[in-house]
Amino acid sequence: MKKRFINFTLMILFVVLVGAWIYTSVRDEFLKQSRASQRQTVETVAAGYPSEPEDVDGWLKRLAEDVNDYKVALISEIPMPGENLSVTPKGDIELSKLTKDFALDPEFSKGFDNAAYEEIYRSVKNWTVGSKEEQALFFAPAVSLKTHDIEGALIFAFNTDGEQGFMRMLNTLFLGAFILFAVVIWQLMMSRDPIVGFALAGLFLMTLTFVAYPLFEALRLSFIENGKFSLSIWKTILNSEGYLSALWGSLKLGCWTATFSTLVGFLFAFVVSRTNAPCKKLISTMGVLPVISPPFSLTLSIILLFGNNGLITRWLRVIGLNFSIYGLPGLVLVQTMGMFPIAFLTLGGVLQAIDSTYEEASLNLSATRFKTFSSITFPLAIPGILSAWLLVFTTSLADFANPLLLAGDLRVLSLESYIEVTGMNRLGHGAALSILLLLPTLTAFLAQRFWVAKRSFVTVTGKPSGRITELTTPTVRRILTGIIFVIVFFLILLYGTIFAGCFVKNWGIDYTFSLENITEAITRSTDALFDTVTLAAIATPIAGITAMIAALLIVRKKFHGKRFLEMLLMTPFALPGTLVGISYILAFNHAPIILVGTAAIIIINYVIRELPVGIEGGIASLRQIDPSIEEAATDLGADQATVFRTVVLPLVRPAFLSSLSYTFVRSMTAVSAVIFLISARWYHLTVLIYNFSENLRFGLASVLSTVLIIIVFGAFGLMRLLVRENTNLMKNVT
Numbered sequence: 165m166k167k168r169f170i171n172f173t174l175m176i177l178f179v180v181l182v183g184a185w186i187y188t189s190v191r192d193e194f195l196k197q198s199r200a201s202q203r204q205t206v207e208t209v210a211a212g213y214p215s216e217p218e219d220v221d222g223w224l225k226r227l228a229e230d231v232n233d234y235k236v237a238l239i240s241e242i243p244m245p246g247e248n249l250s251v252t253p254k255g256d257i258e259l260s261k262l263t264k265d266f267a268l269d270p271e272f273s274k275g276f277d278n279a280a281y282e283e284i285y286r287s288v289k290n291w292t293v294g295s296k297e298e299q300a301l302f303f304a305p306a307v308s309l310k311t312h313d314i315e316g317a318l319i320f321a322f323n324t325d326g327e328q329g330f331m332r333m334l335n336t337l338f339l340g341a342f343i344l345f346a347v348v349i350w351q352l353m354m355s356r357d358p359i360v361g362f363a364l365a366g367l368f369l370m371t372l373t374f375v376a377y378p379l380f381e382a383l384r385l386s387f388i389e390n391g392k393f394s395l396s397i398w399k400t401i402l403n404s405e406g407y408l409s410a411l412w413g414s415l416k417l418g419c420w421t422a423t424f425s426t427l428v429g430f431l432f433a434f435v436v437s438r439t440n441a442p443c444k445k446l447i448s449t450m451g452v453l454p455v456i457s458p459p460f461s462l463t464l465s466i467i468l469l470f471g472n473n474g475l476i477t478r479w480l481r482v483i484g485l486n487f488s489i490y491g492l493p494g495l496v497l498v499q500t501m502g503m504f505p506i507a508f509l510t511l512g513g514v515l516q517a518i519d520s521t522y523e524e525a526s527l528n529l530s531a532t533r534f535k536t537f538s539s540i541t542f543p544l545a546i547p548g549i550l551s552a553w554l555l556v557f558t559t560s561l562a563d564f565a566n567p568l569l570l571a572g573d574l575r576v577l578s579l580e581s582y583i584e585v586t587g588m589n590r591l592g593h594g595a596a597l598s599i600l601l602l603l604p605t606l607t608a609f610l611a612q613r614f615w616v617a618k619r620s621f622v623t624v625t626g627k628p629s630g631r632i633t634e635l636t637t638p639t640v641r642r643i644l645t646g647i648i649f650v651i652v653f654f655l656i657l658l659y660g661t662i663f664a665g666c667f668v669k670n671w672g673i674d675y676t677f678s679l680e681n682i683t684e685a686i687t688r689s690t691d692a693l694f695d696t697v698t699l700a701a702i703a704t705p706i707a708g709i710t711a712m713i714a715a716l717l718i719v720r721k722k723f724h725g726k727r728f729l730e731m732l733l734m735t736p737f738a739l740p741g742t743l744v745g746i747s748y749i750l751a752f753n754h755a756p757i758i759l760v761g762t763a764a765i766i767i768i769n770y771v772i773r774e775l776p777v778g779i780e781g782g783i784a785s786l787r788q789i790d791p792s793i794e795e796a797a798t799d800l801g802a803d804q805a806t807v808f809r810t811v812v813l814p815l816v817r818p819a820f821l822s823s824l825s826y827t828f829v830r831s832m833t834a835v836s837a838v839i840f841l842i843s844a845r846w847y848h849l850t851v852l853i854y855n856f857s858e859n860l861r862f863g864l865a866s867v868l869s870t871v872l873i874i875i876v877f878g879a880f881g882l883m884r885l886l887v888r889e890n891t892n893l894m895k896n897v898t
Contacts, residue, residue: 373757
């Protein structure tokens, strides 16, 4: 160990010396080229000094109007060393004032002296000219083209933002390269398990760069007022009854939505994976349909059917029933319908992975089916239930599209944040309100982790049972299936509205049958459709594999900073999309990482935003698998990568497939964050759908929504072929 540490130290020392030499060479060469370019500019401009005195003022004025890279001032009489100016400088006002105030400074005296000898001089230090810091000053002689006499000194002030930006980028690049190299060498020379070390280092680097850093930029913005540090934004928010009311409204909406969504999701997952109910494929299909469509599609359908002038609302008024879909009840309804697939996808894998041996033993000991469910099945599913509730809760808090259309008199923080950013252009207020949403999310996250960590939920200790014990009587099964079909019928009604909208000229105004919407929508969306599918296809495998690796490390490995890493991985799901989009623009629109306008920033947004679903599903599944299975593979000589690929991944296949599916559909249907990140080169289909909906072109929006649903369902089938069912986990209901 001592020898390895000495070798590591020598290696790092060698890298530091070589890196310092390369860094110094690059820095000096860049500064040399930059200053040579500035000097060339000074020589060129000074050579154009007018030959007639009466033309000098006009020449200086033209320079001030036409040039933005530098400022120019003129001293018509060069003072002797130690003497003050005898004339007022001409040219740029701020530079003239600086010259007058510091004429006796040694740097100015040296510059005037060089100008008197027809030489160009660059000040050693930089100066603050007006409100601009770090200005490089050059002194040059003002030589008349007619008489060739020195008629004064020209002072040039060059903006050094480019140099400073390059130096920051260079410093960050070399520091990052050194840290990366040190981590790699440490893992190779000092660690017993380099692969795990590299995985942890990669996760920490990813979360710090794409979660903590953008969030810090947003947090910093909330403390900035007129370019200076200030607490005024937070004082305004915390002392405002309206904002506190919005916080309470968000909590109520989140709790109700998470509770109802988890109940519905558990009902779907239980019937599909633990009973012998009919039409399971239809139930599974309808259980994921809401998450496939754009997030505002269901809201528009609800309004068109149950709004103030909706089709069903008009019919109800005829029979004397009046109600309003706007407000908390309507929002809970539409969010539950739109978000219960999160719970269904999470709980489906958890319930499927539960070994039915314990249930069979309970029934053999004369326990009732309900007793077996309440004492064995339900407790073992609690990690997944809590994970599902947390994910829906954070999704509800971060949602702004549904409240934007259905909130009524209910105030929620996500909508307040969106209005602050887009309506009032107060980025600091919007960022602060969005950050305020982290408090309830992190509280729920820590409470859930604390509770689960104290209990064991292991059920898979070897080859799992291939059977599922039927825990419902025929009567109970029919009741549960009936409830599901009522929900399915309601979803069909909502999506039938979207499908019908494809074939009418303008829903709500002109119901004439027409195919014009289909032709126009396809023609106008070709590029956006290609971009959307391409970006989602790239992000899906990255997010799925990363989520399973993160879940494995969190559940199976002990390392410093585990809780911190978990919180960083979960944080993006709690952030409103507007905040994510703004923070990414703030963080990655300047050196050292410039990603705005590229496909990379959209893909990174997809991966980071959707990781929590895969991680939560993976964690819930891994908690049910005995670690001795992986230990046995390791004892037989398999490395960590082989264990992950051949043992862990097949056992968590349902969670892995759910992660892939959810990432793909969320990437295909994203709106809130991606609307800030799209560019002329990379557009998004859901943003186009949103624009059509906003302009009341519901027919075009319906066509594109239908196309999107078809594409995602096709991708579902393809993923199920590529990620085949593990025969050891296939179950038959008995």
